[in-house]
């Protein structure tokens with residue numbers, strides 16, 4: 001029968017796993033990947049739960065952490081629910097964070113969200129989660 005150390009390691013691994021899922025959902029928010037992170041996280045937990053049950057079957061119950069199996073279900077719900085909540089946080093559009101065009105730094109403040117291009121240089125106004133290509137360094141050396 002596995003001792004408390006094994007259970008402690010499993011709990012530590014799950015804490016790291018959950019934080020990783022939430023961090024990915026946060027880093028990718030504004031993109032479809034932010035929703036994929038908690039869903040993939042849930043699938044991973046379901047896989048672990050399934051493997052754990054199979055492992056106890058293959059070893060005739062010698063390998064079975066009851067605490068693990070009991071914790072997996074609320075843990076899976078927690079990781080997925082918080083992950084989806086984080087994914088729903090709107091990302092600050094990179095190109096409009098400071099109200100300036102990402103290409104020419106033209107002041108876009110006061111324009112509506114529907115405006116698709118910069119009136120000064122014609123660059124496409126970035127969607128939330130998109131990264132602007134900073135051209136100023138390249139232009140200066142050219």
Ligand SMILES: [Zn+2]
Pocket residue numbers: 101102103104105106118119120121122123
């Ligand atoms: Zn511009």
